[in-house]
Amino acid sequence: MLADAPPRPSAEVFRPVGADAEDVRLSQNGDPEAYRRLVERHQQAVAKIMWRFTRDRLEHEELTHNVFVEAYMSIAGYKHKAPFEHWLARIATRVGYRYWCDKSCDRQADSLGDDAWQRIAGDSEDDRDRQEAAELVRHLLSRLPARDRLVITLRYLQQHDTEQTAYLTGWSKTSVRVRTHRAMKKLQKLAAKANIRLER
């Protein structure tokens, strides 16, 4: 699904195959049942993407819902240039980024305390369970502006390359490279203040 097959932009027109192709066509003609099938088929993959944007369950569900509502509103404009799930991933990224931008005023409350820095530096990687690692990454990235946070999330957390990140964000490849570099510098600077050296 989405996370296993990251989007690859293509100049050629892509023909979606199987059930997706038919359901997309029917949805474009206003068939709600076809769209229901698309939601059922892709909601878990979208939920996986949205989990990177919030770890609050209610907000997570709301963001996933918003992605499908927004996708329905734009489905007439889907030109089959990419697989449907990649097109959906792009909308999900946009919805998540907007959510972060709206939330950026709350960043102060989300900031990383000494406690969290100590946990990052203290535990050995083997001991740290996945959930705590995810929580720490969220804390760490919440110190960055939405743009930097997005580029780090896509490049390092979701492991997209520059081209895929550019496709998902709508930024140029040069812009993605520059932003990634700057975001990493900011992250390292933040850690240095807490006497921690972040290495790749």
Add this chain to the structure above:
Amino acid sequence: MKRVKLNNLFAGARNEAVPDVDVTEQVMKTLNARGADQGNRVQRSLLWFSVASSAAAAALVLLALSFWQQRADSMNDILEVVIWAAQ
């Protein structure tokens, strides 16, 4: 200065389990509500359009009537002059 490997931290976070969601019904409800709202909006704009065009048509009729009356008055004046001259 303590060292932390960012890649290890990210790798742990990447493998975290994501909670199951089922937003199908909620999405369909929202889309239905939006569809109904859009239908109402179309009806409302059609209503406003018909009111506006009726008002414009009424104004045009009034304008035409007053113009016709003015012209009719001048025709009467001319006719009176012609009749007076003929007498």
